[in-house]
Amino acid sequence: MQQQIKKPLLEVKGLKKYFPIKGGVFGRTVGEVKAVDGLSFNVYEGEILGIVGESGCGKSTAGKAILRLIEPSEGSVRFEDEEITSLGAEEMRRLWRDMQIIFQDPYASLNPRHTVEKIIGEPLLIHGNTSKKERKDRIKQLLEVVGLNAYHASRYPHQFSGGQRQRIGIARALANNPKLIICDEPVSALDVSVQAQVLNLMEELRDEFNLTYVFIAHDLSVVKHISDRVGVMYLGRMVELTDKDELYDNPKHPYTQALLSAVPDPDPDIEKERIILKGDVPSPADPPSGCTFHTRCPVAMDICKQVKPDFLPIEDNHFVACHLYHEEQQNISNNNLVKEGAR
Amino acid sequence: MSEIVLEIKDLSTHFFTDRGEVPAIEQVSIRVHKGEVVGIVGESGCGKSVTSLSIMQLVPSPPGKIVSGEINFKGEDLAPASEKRMKKIRGNEISMIFQEPMTSLNPLFTIGNQMIEALRIHQKVSKKEAREKSIEMLKLVGIPRAESIIDEYPHQLSGGMRQRVMIAMSMSCNPELLIADEPTTALDVTIQAQILELMRKLNKEKDTAILLITHDLGVVADICDRVIVMYSGQVVEEGTKREVLKDPKHPYSKGLIRSIPKLHGREEKLYSIPGTVPKPKMDRIGCRFAPRCEFAFERCFKENPGLYPTGDGRSSRCFLYDKSEGDKKINAATNKEATIGG
Numbered sequence: 189m190q191q192q193i194k195k196p197l198l199e200v201k202g203l204k205k206y207f208p209i210k211g212g213v214f215g216r217t218v219g220e221v222k223a224v225d226g227l228s229f230n231v232y233e234g235e236i237l238g239i240v241g242e243s244g245c246g247k248s249t250a251g252k253a254i255l256r257l258i259e260p261s262e263g264s265v266r267f268e269d270e271e272i273t274s275l276g277a278e279e280m281r282r283l284w285r286d287m288q289i290i291f292q293d294p295y296a297s298l299n300p301r302h303t304v305e306k307i308i309g310e311p312l313l314i315h316g317n318t319s320k321k322e323r324k325d326r327i328k329q330l331l332e333v334v335g336l337n338a339y340h341a342s343r344y345p346h347q348f349s350g351g352q353r354q355r356i357g358i359a360r361a362l363a364n365n366p367k368l369i370i371c372d373e374p375v376s377a378l379d380v381s382v383q384a385q386v387l388n389l390m391e392e393l394r395d396e397f398n399l400t401y402v403f404i405a406h407d408l409s410v411v412k413h414i415s416d417r418v419g420v421m422y423l424g425r426m427v428e429l430t431d432k433d434e435l436y437d438n439p440k441h442p443y444t445q446a447l448l449s450a451v452p453d454p455d456p457d458i459e460k461e462r463i464i465l466k467g468d469v470p471s472p473a474d475p476p477s478g479c480t481f482h483t484r485c486p487v488a489m490d491i492c493k494q495v496k497p498d499f500l501p502i503e504d505n506h507f508v509a510c511h512l513y514h515e516e517q518q519n520i521s522n523n524n525l526v527k528e529g530a531r
Numbered sequence: 532m533s534e535i536v537l538e539i540k541d542l543s544t545h546f547f548t549d550r551g552e553v554p555a556i557e558q559v560s561i562r563v564h565k566g567e568v569v570g571i572v573g574e575s576g577c578g579k580s581v582t583s584l585s586i587m588q589l590v591p592s593p594p595g596k597i598v599s600g601e602i603n604f605k606g607e608d609l610a611p612a613s614e615k616r617m618k619k620i621r622g623n624e625i626s627m628i629f630q631e632p633m634t635s636l637n638p639l640f641t642i643g644n645q646m647i648e649a650l651r652i653h654q655k656v657s658k659k660e661a662r663e664k665s666i667e668m669l670k671l672v673g674i675p676r677a678e679s680i681i682d683e684y685p686h687q688l689s690g691g692m693r694q695r696v697m698i699a700m701s702m703s704c705n706p707e708l709l710i711a712d713e714p715t716t717a718l719d720v721t722i723q724a725q726i727l728e729l730m731r732k733l734n735k736e737k738d739t740a741i742l743l744i745t746h747d748l749g750v751v752a753d754i755c756d757r758v759i760v761m762y763s764g765q766v767v768e769e770g771t772k773r774e775v776l777k778d779p780k781h782p783y784s785k786g787l788i789r790s791i792p793k794l795h796g797r798e799e800k801l802y803s804i805p806g807t808v809p810k811p812k813m814d815r816i817g818c819r820f821a822p823r824c825e826f827a828f829e830r831c832f833k834e835n836p837g838l839y840p841t842g843d844g845r846s847s848r849c850f851l852y853d854k855s856e857g858d859k860k861i862n863a864a865t866n867k868e869a870t871i872g873g
Contacts, residue, residue, distance in 0.1 A: 452749030
């Protein structure tokens with residue numbers, strides 16, 4: 189595969205982000221919300237890695253923790269072979285030229301009091317030693333790249349529609365020619381017809397500027413459309429990660445299977461076996477023992493309640509965290525259980 | 532066909548704002564039969580929610596006002612009905628569930644309190660009977676430990692659970708018609724699947740007609756019998772689910788369906804409708820969709836299209852289907868589409 193020849197642009201290993209729960213009279217920490225709990229994956233140069241999951245699975249937190257917009261609790265993030273979790277503030281700022289983010293809500297992520305020129309020009313001002321004239325030209329150029337007009341520069345965000353605002357957000361992210369863009373639900377606030385325009389734009393930009401995306405979304409069809417590889421998250425961990433077609437045609441993890449079967453298809457002729465999961469996603473403040481999915485899993489076994497399954501490859505490029513596919517781990521832990529029982 | 536529960540005829544609701552009159556919906560006609568699930572689809576601002584609020588007379592007034600049209604519910608016109616009459620109907624004969632279950636439940640009262648209130652207003656039952664009935668309804672919608680949940684507050688429940696409570700509450704008086712305004716939009720797909728399953732079950736068991744407002748064509752394919760497509764305040768197309776989703780007639784429906792990324796099969800580039808939804812204005816001339824339409828011709832910008840029959844009992848608000856234009860136009864359009872690879 190192409191990706192194996194390429195080297196990873198971003199390597200995430202054992203990333204964790206715990207949020208403290210304060211309580212009691214003195215505001216002591218009484219617990220932790222395990223928003224991201226041991227996340228590992230690689231992103232290769234030029235690819236689009238999709239990350240899907242339901243609300244509360246930690247996908248957005250993961251995106252922000254990778255950029256250190258929120259400080260990760262544990263784990264390693266390597267960008268171009270450089271460990272970034274230990275970098276100082278100034279070095280981090282330099283890195284943000286290469287790593288950018290696009291947010292979900294184009295209404296909330298643009299300052300309503302700034303003109304588009306100021307919004308897009310700010311990253312140029314912070315990072316580049318550019319003259320006023322150069323900045324003006326670059327802003328014009330960026331606006332045209334994302335399908336807006338140069339005369340839009342003097343307008344304010346409220347004068348634009350949702351789709352146009354998201355284009356402004358994209359232009360801002362592109363300002364300093366980044367290598368990696370983390371897209372956090374970039375199209376979920378948009379209507380379908382506008383969503384298609386923005387998705388096409390993002391694909392064109394990827395080809396034109398050789399960008400790498402981490403595309404975080406909850407919509408499985410959108411992720412399928414845009415991604416090269418897709419990872420599925422559940423309660424702060426990745427449960428399955430593989431090539432797009434493999435994941436959608438041949439899902440291995442019971443959660444992926446249920447998730448895919450739950451998506452209503454606009455084609456009325458597609459008859460599918462629907463796996464309806466019982467209950468809700470458990471609270472990340474008190475995740476279930478063993479495999480966190482065992483409380484809703486239709487094929488849960490005894491071992492699932494006790495042992496956390498490792499995230500291991502079962503085929504080339506197909507990683508799954510499920511005991512169904514990891515017999516070795518099962519055997520080892522069975523032995524351990526026997527030993528424990530013997531004691 | 533079985534009897535008609537709801538028949539809306541030429542309903543127009545306008546908003547009278549400081550900047551002038553804004554038509555939110557214009558001449559909308561919808562029919563819902565007994566036990567039928569009808570979907571209204573469209574993008575934001577197309578008037579689908581205003582339609583549902585108008586039926587219940589819940590459009591905030593001022594500024595909103597139903598300016599013309601009839602809302603026939605079991606032979607009675609609700610458009611001129613008094614507030615007193617509407618109170619009898621809301622929650623009893625027609626009930627409604629909304630997108631955000633947290634804002635539609637009162638956080639200060641227990642689930643039981645709110646359910647019992649609805650029952651006691653509409654039906655002559657004692658408190659004890661109302662409580663028993665409420666527990667029964669909660670069990671029906673699949674809420675575990677209904678006996679204790681009934682004494683809990685909305686914030687103690689998850690989003691999916693709250694939507695179940697809303698459905699239980701709306702179904703407790705056995706309404707003839709349930710209006711569901713984006714009932715699953717705020718929910719995750721696995722929870723959405725549960726709620727759709729529940730709505731389908733209630734529709735089958737109780738024969739309740741459902742008017743489902745959604746932007747998600749997947750949800751339509753899942754649960755609806757018939758579909759109405761709205762664009763910029765007007766109905767542009769109507770037909771059975773299969774007809775509209777598999778063989779859309781109006782260029783807007785065609786574009787909308789093609790711009791959804793597919794879960795099955797592969798595609799290289801996503802089709803997208805150019806431009807954006809226009810803002811509603813008074814006395815607009817020409818087809819609302821014409822500026823974004825790839826089949827638009829001169830007449831589309833000069834006259835307002837009516838709903839023309841497309842030949843199989845369906846209709847489409849598009850001049851392509853006007854007989855006086857002849858078959859040439861339709862053929863030209865279908866050919867064009869074929870070359871694009873529709």
